Amino acid sequence: MNALVSQPFVAVFRTEVLFNLKRVAPYALMILFSGNALLWWGWGPAITRGWAVNSDFYIIRLFCGFSFLTLPLFIAVLMGDPVIRDFRTGVDPLIFSKPVSRAEYLLGKFFGNFFVLICCQACFALTLLVLQGFAKPGMIVLSTRLWPYFQHFFFFIVVSSLLFGVVCFTVGTLTRNVKIVYALAVSFYVVYIAWQTSIKGLPVRWRIVLDPLLFNIAALSFEGRRAEWLNQVSISYDSDMIINRVVMLAVSLLCLTLLYFRFSTTERAKADDLASSQMSLLNLAPPFERLYHAPEFSHAPESSEPVAERTAETVALPQVAQVTKGLRAQLTQFAAALGVEFRLLLAERSLAAIAPLVMFLCAFELAVYEVAPEATYSAAYARRTVDALLLFLFGIAMFYTGESIHRDRETRIEPVLWSTPAPNFALLFSKFAATLLLSLSLITLVGLAAVAVQTYKGHAPFRLQDYLATYALILVPSVIFMVAAAIVLNVLLRDKYLTYAVSLALGGAFYYLAGQGYHHPLYNPILYQRWTPFDLVGGGSNLSLILIHRVYCLALSVLLLALALLFFERKSTGGLSDGSRLSSKGWTLLTATTSLLVAVLTGFIINSRA
Amino acid sequence: MLEITGLAKTYPSGVQALKGIDLTISPGVFGLLGPNGAGKTTLMKILATLLEPDSGRVAVGGVDFINRKMVARRMLGYLPQDFGLYPTLTAEQTLNYFARLKGVTDAKERAALTGALLEKVNLGQARKQAVGGFSGGMRQRLGIAQALIGQPKLIIVDEPTAGLDPEERNRFHNLLSEIAADDTVVLLSTHIVSDVSNLCGQMAIIRRGEIIAFSTPRAALRQMTNVIWETNARREEVATLKSRFKVISTQSFEGQVRVRVFSEQGRPSADFQPVVPTLEDYYFSLVNRAESVN
Numbered sequence: 009m010n011a012l013v014s015q016p017f018v019a020v021f022r023t024e025v026l027f028n029l030k031r032v033a034p035y036a037l038m039i040l041f042s043g044n045a046l047l048w049w050g051w052g053p054a055i056t057r058g059w060a061v062n063s064d065f066y067i068i069r070l071f072c073g074f075s076f077l078t079l080p081l082f083i084a085v086l087m088g089d090p091v092i093r094d095f096r097t098g099v100d101p102l103i104f105s106k107p108v109s110r111a112e113y114l115l116g117k118f119f120g121n122f123f124v125l126i127c128c129q130a131c132f133a134l135t136l137l138v139l140q141g142f143a144k145p146g147m148i149v150l151s152t153r154l155w156p157y158f159q160h161f162f163f164f165i166v167v168s169s170l171l172f173g174v175v176c177f178t179v180g181t182l183t184r185n186v187k188i189v190y191a192l193a194v195s196f197y198v199v200y201i202a203w204q205t206s207i208k209g210l211p212v213r214w215r216i217v218l219d220p221l222l223f224n225i226a227a228l229s230f231e232g233r234r235a236e237w238l239n240q241v242s243i244s245y246d247s248d249m250i251i252n253r254v255v256m257l258a259v260s261l262l263c264l265t266l267l268y269f270r271f272s273t274t275e276r277a278k279a280d281d282l283a284s285s286q287m288s289l290l291n292l293a294p295p296f297e298r299l300y301h302a303p304e305f306s307h308a309p310e311s312s313e314p315v316a317e318r319t320a321e322t323v324a325l326p327q328v329a330q331v332t333k334g335l336r337a338q339l340t341q342f343a344a345a346l347g348v349e350f351r352l353l354l355a356e357r358s359l360a361a362i363a364p365l366v367m368f369l370c371a372f373e374l375a376v377y378e379v380a381p382e383a384t385y386s387a388a389y390a391r392r393t394v395d396a397l398l399l400f401l402f403g404i405a406m407f408y409t410g411e412s413i414h415r416d417r418e419t420r421i422e423p424v425l426w427s428t429p430a431p432n433f434a435l436l437f438s439k440f441a442a443t444l445l446l447s448l449s450l451i452t453l454v455g456l457a458a459v460a461v462q463t464y465k466g467h468a469p470f471r472l473q474d475y476l477a478t479y480a481l482i483l484v485p486s487v488i489f490m491v492a493a494a495i496v497l498n499v500l501l502r503d504k505y506l507t508y509a510v511s512l513a514l515g516g517a518f519y520y521l522a523g524q525g526y527h528h529p530l531y532n533p534i535l536y537q538r539w540t541p542f543d544l545v546g547g548g549s550n551l552s553l554i555l556i557h558r559v560y561c562l563a564l565s566v567l568l569l570a571l572a573l574l575f576f577e578r579k580s581t582g583g584l585s586d587g588s589r590l591s592s593k594g595w596t597l598l599t600a601t602t603s604l605l606v607a608v609l610t611g612f613i614i615n616s617r618a
Numbered sequence: 619m620l621e622i623t624g625l626a627k628t629y630p631s632g633v634q635a636l637k638g639i640d641l642t643i644s645p646g647v648f649g650l651l652g653p654n655g656a657g658k659t660t661l662m663k664i665l666a667t668l669l670e671p672d673s674g675r676v677a678v679g680g681v682d683f684i685n686r687k688m689v690a691r692r693m694l695g696y697l698p699q700d701f702g703l704y705p706t707l708t709a710e711q712t713l714n715y716f717a718r719l720k721g722v723t724d725a726k727e728r729a730a731l732t733g734a735l736l737e738k739v740n741l742g743q744a745r746k747q748a749v750g751g752f753s754g755g756m757r758q759r760l761g762i763a764q765a766l767i768g769q770p771k772l773i774i775v776d777e778p779t780a781g782l783d784p785e786e787r788n789r790f791h792n793l794l795s796e797i798a799a800d801d802t803v804v805l806l807s808t809h810i811v812s813d814v815s816n817l818c819g820q821m822a823i824i825r826r827g828e829i830i831a832f833s834t835p836r837a838a839l840r841q842m843t844n845v846i847w848e849t850n851a852r853r854e855e856v857a858t859l860k861s862r863f864k865v866i867s868t869q870s871f872e873g874q875v876r877v878r879v880f881s882e883q884g885r886p887s888a889d890f891q892p893v894v895p896t897l898e899d900y901y902f903s904l905v906n907r908a909e910s911v912n
Contacts, residue, residue: 344718420702
C-alpha cells in the first residue's frame with residue numbers, strides 16, 4: 009500500500025499519463041467512444057422498442073454491449089506495452105538505476121495507463137449522460153439522471169476493464185512481446201463465446217457469477233418484460249452480481265501479485281546464453297527488439313593482423329547495367345517499391361489484430377442475423393459485407409496510408425531513397441498500391457468468409473458472379489477513391505496526425521450528412537445508401553447510372569493522385585517539357601486535366617439522371 | 619570533377635547557410651571540415667539533390683545537378699549524416715531494393731552485386747540478418763554499401779564516423795579510401811579532423827557558410843611548420859596566456875593544461891617548446907583567426 013502513495017509511484021504514474029497525453033491513441037479512442045455513444049443513442053433499438061434512453065435497464069444494456077465490443081482490443085492497445093516501451097526505447101536502465109522499487113514501478117505504470125483508459129471509456133458514459141438533454145422524434149427520455157451513469161459505469165465497465173487491463177499488462181510485461189497481447193485480445197471473442205456456450209446449461213445464478221463481463225445480465229434478468237416496466241425499473245446489484253465483481257477484483261489482484269514476483273528488471277541473460285549456444289528458440293519478438301550478437305564482430309580478437317590490413321582486402325564489384333529511362337525500367341522500380349511497401353504494411357503489428365477482427369465481425373453478423381435474399385442470396389450476403397466493410401476500409405485507407413507515407417521520414421530512410429534515380433510516381437504510388445492491395449486482400453478474405461457462412465447456412469444457390477459484381481462495382485472503386493484521398497491529404501498536409509484528424513472529421517461529416525439524407529451521388533463517391541443488390545444483379549434500372557458513377561469515382565481518384573504527385577515534396581523536374589517531350593510534370597498535369605474533364609462530364613450525366 | 623559555383627542558400631527562418639560557395643574538386647577523397655552549424659549538411663543536401671539552392675551551380679562531369687536531378691541521381695551515392703533503414707528487411711533485401719531503385723534490372727546481376735557489396739563491407743555473414751538488429755557500425759557499413767550501387771561518380775558521406783568506436787572507425791576509413799576510384803569524387807563531410815588527415819587528398823574548411831581554406835592536408839601541415847608552440851601551464855594561468863598569445867587549443871593533461879600557441883615570430887616565451895604540427899592546429903588556427911576577424 010505504501011507504494012501507492014510514495015513519490016516514485018506518483019512520478020511513474022504522472023509520466024505515464026503525460027506520455028499518453030502526447031499520443032494520438034487516447035484522443036482517437038475518446039472520439040470513437042463518444043461517436044459510439046451517439047450512434048447507439050440515436051440509432052440503437054431504443055426508439056423502435058419503446059425503451060427510455062436513460063433508464064437503468066438501457067444504460068446497463070449499453071454499458072455491457074460497450075464492454076463486449078470495445079474492451080479487449082482497445083485495452084490491449086493501451087495496457088499491453090507500457091513496460092515493453094521502456095525496454096524498447098532503452099530508458100529501462102535509467103529508471104531501474106534510480107531508487108524505484110518493483111512495486112512502485114509496476115503499479116505506477118499500470119494505474120497511469122489504466123487511468124487514461126478509464127478517462128477514454130468515460131467519454132462513452134459522459135456522452136450518453138449529456139445526450140439526455142436531447143431527444144429525437146419518438147424517443148422516450150426520463151427526467152434527467154446522474155448517479156446511475158457513474159454507478160453502472162464503475163460496476164460494469166471499470167471492474168471488467170480492470171481485469172482485462174491487468175491480464176494484458178501482465179502478459180505484455182512478462183513476455184515483453186506486444187504481439188502476444190494483441191493475439192490474446194483477438195482471441196478473446198472466440199474464447200468468450202465458447203465460454204458462454206459452455207456455461208449455457210448452468211442455472212442463471214451461475215451464469216451471472218461466471219460471466220466476466222456480466223454481458224448477459226440484461227437478457228437474463230429482464231427477458232420478456234414490457235418496455236413500460238423496463239423503463240421504470242430501478243436496478244440494484246444482487247448478491248450474484250456482487251460476487252462476480254469481487255471475483256474479478258480478486259483475480260486482478262492475484263495477477264498483479266504474480267506479476268510482481270515474476271517481473272525482472274534485468275536483461276534476460278538466460279535467453280541470450282541459449283541463443284549464443286546455437287540452440288533454436290521460438291521467439292515471436294521482432295528482431296530489432298532483441299540484442300544482436302554477431303560472432304564475427306565480437307570483441308574477442310579474431311586474428312593477429314591489424315584491422316587496416318584485414319579490411320583492405322579488395323572485393324571487386326561486378327559491372328552491372330543500369331536502366332532508369334523508359335516505361336519498363338520505371339515500372340520495375342515501381343514494382344520494387346511496391347514489394348517493399350506491401351511487405352512493410354504486412355509487418356504492421358496492428359494488422360495482426362485488425363484483419364482477424366474484421367473477418368470475425370463480418371462473419372459474425374452474417375452468422376447470427378437472418379439474411380433475407382435480395383435478388384439472390386449471394387447478392388444479399390455480399391451487400392451485408394459491403395456495409396460492414398466500408399467503415400473498416402475507411403480506417404485502413406486512413407491509417408495505413410498515413411503510416412506508409414510518413415514511414416520513410418520517421419525511419420529516416422527518406423534522404424537515401426530520394427537520392428536514388430527512382431521516379432516520384434514509383435515512390436508515391438507504391439504506397440497507394442500497397443494500401444490498395446492490403447484492402448483488396450481484406451475484401452477477398454471477408455468475401456471468402458461470407459461464402460463459407462452462406463454455404464454453412466445452406467442458402468443456395470451460391471453465385472460467384474454476384475459477389476464479384478458487388479465487390480468490383482461498389483467496394484473496389486470506393487476503396488480506390490478513399491486511398492487516393494488519403495494519399496493527397498497526407499501529401500498536402502504533411503503531418504500524419506493532422507491528416508488523421510482531418511480525415512476523421514471529413515468521414516464523420518460525410519456519415520452524418522448521409523444519415524440526414526444528403527447522399528447525392530455527386531458528393532457521395534462511395535455510393536453510400538445509393539444502391540441495392542437488385543441494381544447490380546437483379547436487372548434494376550440503376551445499373552447504367554452506377555456504372556457512370558464508378559467512372560466518375562475513378563476519374564476523381566486519378567485527379568487526386570495526380571494532385572498528390574504534383575505537390576509531392578520531392579522535386580525532380582522543373583518544367584513541363586524535357587526537350588521535345590513532355591516531362592513527368594507535364595504528363596501529370598495532362599492526366600489531371602483529362603481526369604477532371606471526365607469527372608465533370610460524368611458528373612453532368614449523373615446530375616441529370618439522379 | 620565536381621564543380622560548385624556561387625552556391626547560396628538562405629532558409630525561410632533567415633539563417634544564411636551558404637554564402638556563395640565556390641569549389642572545384644578532382645577525383646579522390648575530399649574532406650570538408652567545419653564546426654557544427656557551418657553549413658556542411660546544407661551543402662551535402664544540395665549536392666544530393668534533396669534541397670534547392672537559392673542560386674549557384676553544381677556540376678559533375680558536366681551534368682547540371684540543380685536542373686537535371688534525375689540524371690544527377692544516376693551518378694550519385696549518398697550516405698546521410700542521420701539515416702535509417704527498414705528494420706524488418708534483411709541486409710540483402712535492403713541492398714536488393716536500392717539496386718532496383720537505382721535501375722539494376724537484371725536479377726542475376728543484382729544478386730551478384732549485392733553479394734559483392736556485402737562482402738566488401740564485411741557484412742557477408744549478416745546478409746540474412748534483419749537490419750533492425752544491426753549495431754551502429756554495421757548499419758553505417760550497409761549505408762555505404764547502398765551508396766556504392768551503380769558505379770556513382772559522386773559519393774557523398776556526411777559525418778559517417780560520428781558515434782563509431784575506434785575499430786569501426788578504422789574499418790570505415792579503409793572502406794572509404796578503397797572506394798575512391800579514378801573517376802569518382804568521394805566527398806567526406808566531417809567535424810573530426812583526424813578523419814580528414816587519415817583519408818583525404820584534398821580538403822576545405824567551411825565556416826558560417828563560407829569556404830575559409832582550400833588545401834591538401836600535406837600543404838596545410840607544411841604551412842604550420844615552425845609556428846606551433848606548446849607549454850604546460852597551471853589552470854589559472856591560461857587566461858593570461860590567452861590574452862598574450864594566439865592560443866589555438868588547450869587540453870587538460872595530468873592536472874595541468876597543455877596550451878598550444880600559433881606564433882610566426884619565433885618562440886613566444888622561454889616556457890614554450892616547438893612541436894610537430896597536426897591538422898588540428900591548422901584547423902583551429904584558421905577557425906580562431908576567422909572568429910577574431912569577425
